[in-house]
Amino acid sequence: MGSEVEPGGLLVPAYYWAGNGSMVIHRLKGFGRPADGDTYLHAYEPERLRWLRDTGGVTCVFLTYNWGLPPELEAEDWRTFERAARRCHDLGMLAAAYIQPSNAAALGSFDSKPWYAVTPKGKRIPYYNGRFFTCLNDRTWREWVLTRCLDACQRGADVLFFDNCAFGGMPIPLSRDYTAFAGCACLRCREAFGAWQEQRGLRPLSLPRLFRPGRSEAARRFAEWRAGTLTAFLRGIVEEVRLAYPETRFVTNTVGGVNVNTFNVFGADLPAVASFMDWLFVENLQSPRAGKGTLVQNAGTYKLLRALKPGAPALSIAYERGIGVDGPPPPSTFAKIAAEGFAAGGVPVLRAAEYIEEERWTLLRPGRDDARLAAFGEVVRQFGALVGRGCERREAARVGVFVPDAIGWRGDLYPGDGDDYLRVIQALVGAGIPFRVVGERHGPCDLGCLLVPASATPPAWFRGRVMRFDELGLRRRGHSGLRWFVGPLEPAIRVLGPRVVDGYYSRVHVRRFVDRLDLLFRLVFGGRFAQVPMDEGAARVLAAMNPAQVELSVPGYVDLWEGPRGVEVHLVNYGEAPMVATVRAGAREVAGVHG
Incomplete structure (x- = not known):
C-alpha cells in the first residue's frame, strides 16, 4: 500500500479552482450564475494555501491553469498559476495544473477556430453552455494543448491534470442501445476513419450517423477508431512533455469511469490510457452515505482503479448531486470521504471548490469552513501516523x-x-x-x-x-429508468434523445430542471446504489x-x-x-x- 505515499509524505490532493478564468468558466457553466469574486481572486494567497495544508493535511493542490478559454481571457490565469505554484512549493506542496484536452469555449478569438467537433449535420457539439467539444484530429488543437502543457511545466507544474478526457459527441444510453451521434463527423475524421479501416484490410464503411454499436458494424468499428484516436492524442502529448520535463506526473479524469461504459460514451479506452498515466482518477456522484434501502459507496471505485493499474495511486472525488448543485456538506461528510478512500487503499481528493451558496459559486474558505476542513484533516493525520511508521502494508x-x-x-x-x-x-x-x-x-x-x-x-x-x-x-x-424506453417508444427516443442531451448542456431551464430534481443521479446511477x-x-x-x-x-x-x-x-x-x-x-x- 505504499503507492499513495509521495517522497515528501502522504499524497493528499485538493480541487481548488479559483482566479479569473474560473470565474468566467463557472459563470458560463452556470448560465450567468456569478462567482464570489473576493473568494476566487484571493484563494491562492499564501495564508489560504497554508490553511489547506495545516488544517486539511493537503499536500497537492489542483490549480486553475487552462480551462479552454481564449488567451485574451486566460493569460492572467497562466501568470496566477505560476505565482500559486511557487507558493505551493514554498509550503512543501505539489502544484497540479488543470489542462483541458477535449473542449473549448467559443468566445473571442476562439469563436472562429476550425477545431470544433461537428455532427453529421455540421453542428458543433455542446459541452456545457458556451463550450464545445474539439476535434482531436485537428492539428491546431493538438498544437494548442501541447503548448499549454509545456508552458504549465515551465511555470512550475509538478502534475498535469487532463480533465474530461473524451472525443466528441457523447451518445446516451436509451432503449436497447445508444442514441445520438458519437465523436466527430468532420472531413478530417471521415477520411481518418476510412484510412483506419483500409489499414486493417477492411472494406471501408461510412461513419455512422447514429451510434448504435449493439446493432451496427460501422458503429463498432467507429468505437475502436474513436477510442484509439483519444489514446494516441494523449500518449503523444505525454511523450513530448516527458522529453522536456521528465519529472512531470500525469493524471486523467473520466467522469463516472467505473459506472458507465467509458469506451462507448466518452471514447476512452481506460486500460490503454492508464498504461502511460502516473495516477488514475475518477469523478462521480458517490459521496458515501446510506438511507432507507440505499447504500452509496465509493470504495469500489478505488478498488477498480487499483486493479486497472496495480501500484498506481487511485484518486477519486465524490459529489452528491453534481458540480454547481451542492453546497458544502457537513464536517461528517468530509470525514467519511477521507476515511473511506484511505480504507479502500485509494487517494481521496478534497473538494475545496465549485460549491453553490446563496446562488453564487464559492470555495471553502478560512473561518466559515474550518470545521469542515479540520474533519478531513483529522482523518489524514490519523492515517498518516499509521502508514508513517515505516512498515510495509x-x-x-x-x-x-x-x-x-x-x-x-x-x-x-x-x-x-x-x-x-x-x-x-x-x-x-x-x-x-x-x-x-x-x-x-x-x-x-x-x-x-x-x-x-x-x-x-x-x-x-x-x-x-x-x-x-x-x-x-x-x-x-431494477434497471435504470433509461432502459424503460423500448419497443414502440424507440423511434421517438431516437429523435428526442439528442435534443435532451443538447438541452441539458446548453439550455438553462432544462439544466436546472434536471439538477433540481436530481434526475441525473436518479436515472443514470440511482439503480446502482x-x-x-x-x-x-x-x-x-x-x-x-x-x-x-x-x-x-x-x-x-x-x-x-x-x-x-x-x-x-x-x-x-x-x-x-x-x-x-x-x-x-x-x-x-x-x-x-x-x-
Missing part, C-alpha cells in the same frame, strides 16, 4: 472479485446479471465483507476465494475456490475466508490490511447514528481497529 482480504477488461472497461452499459460486477461489489460492501478487485494485470496473490463473472474464465494462476456471481444469491436489481442483499449461506462462506470477521450495527465499510504487527481492521460509518462493530479474529492477530 498490503491488502489482507482473501475474497477477490475478478473484473476482466472486456466486462469492466469495455462491457455493456447494463451487464447481464451473471456479469454484473458492480452489483457484486455493492453486495459485499453492504454485507461488511472485505474484498479485493482483481484484474488482468494482477499476478498471483493469496486469495482464498475468487468471485468470477459468468462469461469469464478465472486467471490461470488462481488455485483457490471459484464462485460464480450467480452463486451469491443476489437480488436481481440500492442495497443488494446476499444469500446468508454465501455470505458466511465468504466472511470465513477472511482473517477477521466484522459485524456492524449500521451500514458501513470494512477493509483489512496487514503489516508486521498483524491485521488492521478499517471501519467507515456511512450513516449518522453511532456504529458498534464486533470483530472476531481468525488465524492471524488483529493489530488494531481504525475508524
Whole structure:
C-alpha cells in the first residue's frame, strides 16, 4: 500500500479552482450564475494555501491553469498559476495544473477556430453552455494543448491534470442501445476513419450517423477508431512533455469511469490510457452515505482503479448531486470521504471548490469552513501516523472479485446479471465483507476465494475456490429508468434523445430542471446504489475466508490490511447514528481497529 505515499509524505490532493478564468468558466457553466469574486481572486494567497495544508493535511493542490478559454481571457490565469505554484512549493506542496484536452469555449478569438467537433449535420457539439467539444484530429488543437502543457511545466507544474478526457459527441444510453451521434463527423475524421479501416484490410464503411454499436458494424468499428484516436492524442502529448520535463506526473479524469461504459460514451479506452498515466482518477456522484434501502459507496471505485493499474495511486472525488448543485456538506461528510478512500487503499481528493451558496459559486474558505476542513484533516493525520511508521502494508482480504477488461472497461452499459460486477461489489460492501478487485494485470496473490463473472474464465494462476456471481444469491436489481424506453417508444427516443442531451448542456431551464430534481443521479446511477442483499449461506462462506470477521450495527465499510504487527481492521460509518462493530479474529492477530 505504499503507492499513495509521495517522497515528501502522504499524497493528499485538493480541487481548488479559483482566479479569473474560473470565474468566467463557472459563470458560463452556470448560465450567468456569478462567482464570489473576493473568494476566487484571493484563494491562492499564501495564508489560504497554508490553511489547506495545516488544517486539511493537503499536500497537492489542483490549480486553475487552462480551462479552454481564449488567451485574451486566460493569460492572467497562466501568470496566477505560476505565482500559486511557487507558493505551493514554498509550503512543501505539489502544484497540479488543470489542462483541458477535449473542449473549448467559443468566445473571442476562439469563436472562429476550425477545431470544433461537428455532427453529421455540421453542428458543433455542446459541452456545457458556451463550450464545445474539439476535434482531436485537428492539428491546431493538438498544437494548442501541447503548448499549454509545456508552458504549465515551465511555470512550475509538478502534475498535469487532463480533465474530461473524451472525443466528441457523447451518445446516451436509451432503449436497447445508444442514441445520438458519437465523436466527430468532420472531413478530417471521415477520411481518418476510412484510412483506419483500409489499414486493417477492411472494406471501408461510412461513419455512422447514429451510434448504435449493439446493432451496427460501422458503429463498432467507429468505437475502436474513436477510442484509439483519444489514446494516441494523449500518449503523444505525454511523450513530448516527458522529453522536456521528465519529472512531470500525469493524471486523467473520466467522469463516472467505473459506472458507465467509458469506451462507448466518452471514447476512452481506460486500460490503454492508464498504461502511460502516473495516477488514475475518477469523478462521480458517490459521496458515501446510506438511507432507507440505499447504500452509496465509493470504495469500489478505488478498488477498480487499483486493479486497472496495480501500484498506481487511485484518486477519486465524490459529489452528491453534481458540480454547481451542492453546497458544502457537513464536517461528517468530509470525514467519511477521507476515511473511506484511505480504507479502500485509494487517494481521496478534497473538494475545496465549485460549491453553490446563496446562488453564487464559492470555495471553502478560512473561518466559515474550518470545521469542515479540520474533519478531513483529522482523518489524514490519523492515517498518516499509521502508514508513517515505516512498515510495509498490503491488502489482507482473501475474497477477490475478478473484473476482466472486456466486462469492466469495455462491457455493456447494463451487464447481464451473471456479469454484473458492480452489483457484486455493492453486495459485499453492504454485507461488511472485505474484498479485493482483481484484474488482468494482477499476478498471483493469496486469495482464498475468487468471485468470477459468468462469461469469464478465472486467471490461470488462481488455485483457490471459484464462485460464480450467480452463486451469491443476489437480488436481481431494477434497471435504470433509461432502459424503460423500448419497443414502440424507440423511434421517438431516437429523435428526442439528442435534443435532451443538447438541452441539458446548453439550455438553462432544462439544466436546472434536471439538477433540481436530481434526475441525473436518479436515472443514470440511482439503480446502482440500492442495497443488494446476499444469500446468508454465501455470505458466511465468504466472511470465513477472511482473517477477521466484522459485524456492524449500521451500514458501513470494512477493509483489512496487514503489516508486521498483524491485521488492521478499517471501519467507515456511512450513516449518522453511532456504529458498534464486533470483530472476531481468525488465524492471524488483529493489530488494531481504525475508524
